[in-house]
Amino acid sequence: MKPSLWSRISDEAAQAWAILVKDMRVYYLQPPMIMYGLVLPFFIFFSFSVKRNLGIQCSMANLLALTTFFTASSAGPVIVPLERRERTYDRLMTAPMSLWTVLLGKTLVGALFAIAASIIPLIVGIVLLGAQINALPLVIVTVLLTTAAFSAFGLFFASFPAQSVGTIMMPSTLMRWPLLFISGVFIPLTDMDPWLRVISYISPLTYGQDLLHHALDSKAVLPLGLDLGAMALGVVLFLVIAYLLHQRSRKLGY
Amino acid sequence: MAIPAIEAKELTRDYGAMRAVDHISFAVQAGEVFGFLGPNGAGKTTTLRMLTTLLEPTSGTALLNGFDITRQGYGARRQFGVVPEESNVYRELTGRQNLLFSGQLYRVPKAERERRAVELVTKFGIDNKLDALADTYSRGMRRKLTICMALMHRPSILFLDEPTAGLDVRGQRSIIEFIRLLNAEGMTIFLTTHQIEEANQLCNRVAIINGGKIAAIDTPERLKQTIQDVQSVEVALDPCPTGAQDALGRLPTVTTAVTHGDKIRLYTPDPSQVLPAVMEYAVERGARIVSLNTLGPSLEDVFLKITGQSIAKETEEPLEGRQGRGRGSCAVSGGDSH
Numbered sequence: 001m002k003p004s005l006w007s008r009i010s011d012e013a014a015q016a017w018a019i020l021v022k023d024m025r026v027y028y029l030q031p032p033m034i035m036y037g038l039v040l041p042f043f044i045f046f047s048f049s050v051k052r053n054l055g056i057q058c059s060m061a062n063l064l065a066l067t068t069f070f071t072a073s074s075a076g077p078v079i080v081p082l083e084r085r086e087r088t089y090d091r092l093m094t095a096p097m098s099l100w101t102v103l104l105g106k107t108l109v110g111a112l113f114a115i116a117a118s119i120i121p122l123i124v125g126i127v128l129l130g131a132q133i134n135a136l137p138l139v140i141v142t143v144l145l146t147t148a149a150f151s152a153f154g155l156f157f158a159s160f161p162a163q164s165v166g167t168i169m170m171p172s173t174l175m176r177w178p179l180l181f182i183s184g185v186f187i188p189l190t191d192m193d194p195w196l197r198v199i200s201y202i203s204p205l206t207y208g209q210d211l212l213h214h215a216l217d218s219k220a221v222l223p224l225g226l227d228l229g230a231m232a233l234g235v236v237l238f239l240v241i242a243y244l245l246h247q248r249s250r251k252l253g254y
Numbered sequence: 255m256a257i258p259a260i261e262a263k264e265l266t267r268d269y270g271a272m273r274a275v276d277h278i279s280f281a282v283q284a285g286e287v288f289g290f291l292g293p294n295g296a297g298k299t300t301t302l303r304m305l306t307t308l309l310e311p312t313s314g315t316a317l318l319n320g321f322d323i324t325r326q327g328y329g330a331r332r333q334f335g336v337v338p339e340e341s342n343v344y345r346e347l348t349g350r351q352n353l354l355f356s357g358q359l360y361r362v363p364k365a366e367r368e369r370r371a372v373e374l375v376t377k378f379g380i381d382n383k384l385d386a387l388a389d390t391y392s393r394g395m396r397r398k399l400t401i402c403m404a405l406m407h408r409p410s411i412l413f414l415d416e417p418t419a420g421l422d423v424r425g426q427r428s429i430i431e432f433i434r435l436l437n438a439e440g441m442t443i444f445l446t447t448h449q450i451e452e453a454n455q456l457c458n459r460v461a462i463i464n465g466g467k468i469a470a471i472d473t474p475e476r477l478k479q480t481i482q483d484v485q486s487v488e489v490a491l492d493p494c495p496t497g498a499q500d501a502l503g504r505l506p507t508v509t510t511a512v513t514h515g516d517k518i519r520l521y522t523p524d525p526s527q528v529l530p531a532v533m534e535y536a537v538e539r540g541a542r543i544v545s546l547n548t549l550g551p552s553l554e555d556v557f558l559k560i561t562g563q564s565i566a567k568e569t570e571e572p573l574e575g576r577q578g579r580g581r582g583s584c585a586v587s588g589g590d591s592h
Contacts, residue, residue, distance in 0.1 A: 002329075011361050018358035026346045087342040091403075094306050095359040096331040253269070253300075253309045 012101040019092065019105030020112065027079050028113045037071035037117050044070075044180070057132070057217035060125035062185050064143070064216070065209035067121050069176075072114035072147045076106065076154030077165075077172040084163045093250070103155060103242055107235075110151030111144070118143050131216070138215040145231040146208040152238035153204055159245035161252050179203045184210060189221040204234045257320050259284040259411050259442040260305065264314035267300050274300045276466040277314065282444060282459075284410070287437050289457035290446040293561050297466040298446040299339070302415050305444070306336045318411060332360075334411040335404030339419055341396040345389035349375060349399055352388055353406055360407030367406070374402040378432065394425035401432065412436060414445040418452060430456060450554040460553070462560050469560045477556045484551040484559065487528045490517045490544040491536055498539075505531045517545070 003011065027033060044066055054062065083089035092102050122139075125131035133139055157172040180186065182196060183205035189197060200206045206222075207230035213220040214227060260282040267275040275297040282288040292298045303309040305316050307327050316323045321330035343352050350371055357367035375381040378398045383391060388399060397417075404412060417433065418426040433456060437443050447453055453460050454474050461471040470477060491498060499518050503511030505528055510521040522528050525548040536543050 014361065015359055018355060022344065022347070022355050025351070026344050030346070087338050087340050088344060090306075090308055090336070090338060091342055091356070092359070093308055094331055094334075094336050096328050096361075097359070098328075250308070251310050253303065 012097055015095070015097045016101045016105035016108065019102060020109040023079065023106065023109040024113065027075055028109065033075060033113075036074060037113065038067075038120060041066040041070045041117075041121075055217070056125065056129045058213070058219055060121060060129070060131045061212040061216040061219075062209065063121045063125070064118055065146070065183075065185055065205065065212050066180070067118050068114045068143065068146045069150050069179075069205055069208065071117040072110045072150035073154035073157075073176060075113070076110055076151065077157040077168045079106070080155070080158035081162050081165045081168045085165075099243060099246055100239075103239055103246070106155055106158075107148060107151045107239065110154055111147040114147035114151065115143055118147070133216070135215055141228075142211045142215045145228065145235070146211060149204055149208065149231045149234035149238070152235050152242065155242045156238040156245075159242040159249070161245070161249040179205045182206075183208075184221070188219070204231070207231055207234070256284060258282055258317070259286070260288070260316065260318055260444060262301075262305070262314070262316040265301065265304055265311050265316055266313045267297075267304060267309065268312045274466055275304070275311075278463070278466075278468050279314075280461055280468060280471055282442060284442050285437070285440055286458045287433070287443040287445070287456050289453035289460035290444065290463060291448065291450065291453055291460050291557060292446075292463035293448065296463045296561075298448075298463060299415055301463070302336075302413055302444070302446050306334065306413055307331055332407075333409060334413055335407065335409040336413040337401050337404045337415065337417060339415040341393070341400040343388045343391075343396055343399050343403065345387065348387055349380065349384045349391070352399060352403055356403040357406040362407050370406055370408075371402075374405055375399075377435075378402055379428070394421050394428070397421060397425065397429065398432075401429070405436075409441070411442045411444065414443065416447055416449075417445055418447075418449060426452075450552070450557055454553040462557055464561045470556070474553050478551045478553060481551045481556055481559055482523075484555045485522060485525050486549045487520045487522060487525050487532060488514070488517050488545070488547045488549055489520070489532050489536075490546075491539075491541040492544050493541060494518075495539040495541055498535075502532065502535060505535070519549075 028037075041063065080089065083092075093099075122133075126133065154172070157168055157175070160168060160171075162168050182192075182200045183203045184192075184200060185205065189200060189206070189210070192200060207227045210220050210222045211224075211227040211231060214224050220227070258281040260280075262278055262280050264277045264279055265275055266273070266277050278297075278301065290298050290301065300309065304311050305318070305323065307323050307330060311324065315325075318330045318333040321333060323330045344355070347355070353371035353374065354367050357370065362370065372381065372384070375384050378401070380391075380395050380398050380402075383395060388396060391399060401414075401417075414433070418429050421429065430452065433443055433445070443456075445453075445456070457474060459471065459473050460477065462469045462477075470480075489502070494516070495501075499511050499513050502508065502518055502520055505520065507522045507524045507527050508520045509523075512519045512521070520528055520532070529546070529548070532546065533543065
């Protein structure tokens with residue numbers, strides 16, 4: 001008997017949640033991931049921010065941008081090829097659920113981990129450094145949207161047909177690190193050469209960090225609507241590309 | 255007439271220019287144990303991956319309980335459980351967590367999930383490790399856990415890829431017994447294996463695939479009947495005279511002589527002519543006959559004949575399962591082998 005649409009949606013949501021919980025237990029709540037996701041953004045931030053007098057609000061926006069970007073986009077490129085190699089990915093592919101559900105579960109777990117990680121810089125900023133949050137709803141929307149977009153960005157890399165973690169990690173790292181320098185985190189967009197600024201508009205991190213500036217200080221450069229639209233489009237675009245790449249993988253037999 | 259549990263229709267799969275599976279068609283009836291035999295690279299796993307929707311066929315399709323794997327993937331995936339060759343459990347989770355996750359993927363109700371998990375591990379004898387991390391399990395236990403995970407949603411079809419590969423004899427027996435039990439409960443079993451004896455013991459029917467094509471498909475016994483010319487006489491002598499293999503290989507009607515451990519096997523279409531000649535040879539050389547058996551064709555012989563592998567080559571790389579060869583009734587004596 002064919003299930004009703006509502007029953008199917010309810011089933012798929014429960015399956016996505018099951019994948020989220022499983023991934024959180026198996027991959028995210030492990031010491032290396034916690035160290036990498038939480039400590040690395042702090043180190044990078046302090047390496048580039050010491051003696052630059054950015055101000056508390058601006059520093060917090062930058063640190064949040066780094067944290068959400070690294071924590072949300074780092075694990076995806078490792079997990080999927082690892083699961084392909086261990087054949088645990090087959091378990092998901094043979095279960096009665098849509099590929100969208102698998103991708104959604106994997107995006108949400110990265111986003112949830114990054115949301116949890118972003119609370120730490122927020123607490124540090126507010127409690128220890130006296131930062132203020134004037135527009136809490138916008139901060140919440142911004143964190144939700146940026147973590148989802150960056151997690152989908154990581155999943156996009158993970159979806160290339162490969163079973164080796166190294167095959168995915170190398171291009172993923174080579175792509176993500178330069179984004180830090182062209183996305184306005186360390187060099188403000190207003191200080192960039194025009195040609196570099198044009199390139200920066202390709203990066204999802206540009207809109208993410210600008211959105212955080214909208215939420216936390218008044219140093220945003222781009223219109224709020226553009227930042228929100230670009231992040232939302234990023235989530236959809238990266239998921240669609242990931243879906244197409246997975247379909248290709250299935251054709252190739254990965 | 256009831257629809258077949260599995261029906262492959264001209265299933266084909268290409269990898270670039272290489273054709274791994276070439277227009278294969280077969281049907282497996284509900285409640286059958288169906289073996290898919292073939293040498294390495296014959297297309298067994300590719301076929302299984304297509305049937306379980308992991309790999310898209312280049313052309314052709316298959317129906318699982320009437321659901322088309324290419325057009326009704328969702329419905330088809332609800333019909334089966336799959337046990338891949340490598341035990342794909344999550345080692346960072348406990349046995350219980352693995353089972354419950356599997357149940358969640360198939361939307362087994364929560365109370366039923368808990369009950370089913372305990373029922374399965376108890377049946378399989380791994381209940382004492384239910385709350386231990388799967389990483390601490392032995393290889394055999396991980397295999398059992400993988401099978402339990404595939405059974406959480408009570409599928410009507412179970413696909414098993416080389417179910418006993420890498421297990422010790424005790425582990426193999428335990429898995430085989432469990433497969434029998436599942437089949438007795440009405441489950442349709444599709445297993446790929448290169449362990450001929452395993453297929454001989456378990457399967458109602460077997461298909462032999464070679465070079466991506468099905469070379470034969472029938473019951474093990476009927477397949478054996480097709481090659482009655484491949485019979486043999488096996489003798490163990492004490493002491494074994496020097497050059498015995500060559501000398502016995504020259505006896506009338508003997509086509510091939512092969513040494514298997516302390517025994518010499520003489521292939522012949524007519525064992526009745528060979529038996530007296532072997533006894534005469536033993537008396538002439540003053541050797542005691544430790545054992546003397548006539549052997550009918552085995553499923554392995556069928557396999558070797560169909561896949562084009564020679565008996566001589568087979569002895570260099572022995573296939574597993576020789577022990578299950580049908581034994582004749584004229585063993586004349588026993589005793590210690592030398």
